[in-house]
Amino acid sequence: MTHPPTGSQSASTRDYLARLPGIDYPGYFDVRRVAHSGLIYIGNRVMCVSHLLVGQDIGLEQIDEARWEAYFSFYRLDRIELPKHKGGYCRVRV
Numbered sequence: 001m002t003h004p005p006t007g008s009q010s011a012s013t014r015d016y017l018a019r020l021p022g023i024d025y026p027g028y029f030d031v032r033r034v035a036h037s038g039l040i041y042i043g044n045r046v047m048c049v050s051h052l053l054v055g056q057d058i059g060l061e062q063i064d065e066a067r068w069e070a071y072f073s074f075y076r077l078d079r080i081e082l083p084k085h086k087g088g089y090c091r092v093r094v
Helices: none
Strands: 030-033 039-042 045-048 057-062 067-072 075-081 089-091
Touching: 030 039
Parallel strands: 045 089
Antiparallel strands: 030 057, 039 045, 057 067, 067 075
C-alpha cells in the first residue's frame, strides 16, 4: 500500500465557510429559515424539510391554495400539498 509523502501535502489556502452566503429569492417567494429540528412552518401547518438544511433559507412558491414548490437556491426540492387541517404535517423530499 502506497501512502503519499507528508512533505508534499499542505493546508488549503481557501477559506471554509461555516454558513453558505445568502441566497436571493424572487420577491414573490415566501422565504423561510429551516429550524434546528429540520422543520419549517406555513401558517398552522408543519413541513419537515431536512436536518441537512438547518439554518438555511429556503424559498416557497405558492402554486395554488394548498400547493407550494420548495426551492433551495435555484434547485427545486419538491412540490408540497399542505394538509387540509390545521396542525397538519407534511414532508419535503430532499
